[in-house]
Amino acid sequence: MKYIQKGNEPPEFTEWKEQQKPLGVEYCNYKNLQNPEKRLTHEALLREQGYICCYCCQRIDKQTSHIEHLEPQSKTEVELSVDYANLLASCGRDGNWPDHCGHKRGNKPIQVSPLIDNGEAFFRYSGGGEILPTNAPDKKVAAETTIDILGLNAYDLKKMRIEALDVWIGMTEEEAQLVAQDFKQQDTEGKYQPFCRAVLYYLKQYYGV
Template identity: 30%
Template sequence: MILITKNKEPKEWTEYRNTPGVDYQAIPELVQSLLKEQGYICAYCMRRIPTKDKIYKKDGVNFVYTNEDHRVEHIKSREKHDDLKLDYTNMVVCCPGHIGAQDHCDRLKGPKDISFSPIDKQFIETIRYSSNGEISSTNDVYNNEMKDVLNLNTELLRRNRFLMLTEVISQINSTCKKGKNWDKRTLELFLKKYSEKHSEKDEEGTKEKYYPYCGIIIWYLQKKLRTLD
């Protein structure tokens, strides 16, 4: 995960939630605002969104696509916190939540609550990664919720983070002169690249996006830089 910096809510959402008697509904302007501020990656697993997930049938060969390409997630669930159901600061956007054979992220979380938030810098600072791409927290409560409530270490999620890290390490090795150790300037350049949004053109135009799974890269490079101080 990476720290999500919340922007001002879109005026269309302000108008909607101030309508007397209105209930929660993910209007398009709300969804687009969340996608934009998150750089089009899932708030929890950091996959690229919007995307469609495959749900395999019992034969393990045939599949159907999920009927959604994103999910608006209430960090504090609507079911238990009616007073927060229209609160923009309580909302993030997630992937459809079914990569491979397991549910994860909001699809698994459902009406349950978690005690941490991806908009909380102190929580993000507890995040750690192992060499095989597994995500964890130094806080036992957070760690258990990441595992049991969000299921962030499915085989494919862990593997995708590992492959992302492996690719970036290869890029750094190619950038550094042959036989030379990694230098601070090179690591800072790569940290800047993966910490910031980049312009990417798709069928809907040019968008500012984070690299998928960038959290593991940011953590790894920050750790390496501390050894050079």
């Protein structure tokens, strides 16, 4: 899981909400959000996340992701369903729902959010592709629960993490430093490397960078 710094919502989304509010909450809610406002909001979420899933960090795009509500729609006020601060982009969409992340979670609340700036400190990664809870007593239970609810050790995710990590085995320290720099920032297309947090953890543990 990587920290996500929320940006500004698309002006078209803001304008749509202003138009809907006088009609009542039954109109100003996510169920009534349609294109182009919904598409533009989805695209904005992808850009601010660097085109990686808010939970597992695999590469996503418009066709392989959906708009996720951090606070589940069924457990919040209607207004929160169209609060941009509550929206993320998670892997999976109609016809292709993986057994992890937003789909796996359903309406269950998670204890570690990608919107908290120290969220990355709750997790470790193994060379076998697993995401593990930190050993810190004050964070371990929250991390374990979040990993379980989101299914972050699903077989396909572990396999993809192994593939991402295996590429960087056997490097020199100088090479590792260059790779780490690339994985810390977005590329020229505004994209983060998939599973960047796992790779950066690996590089720090084995190369000290």
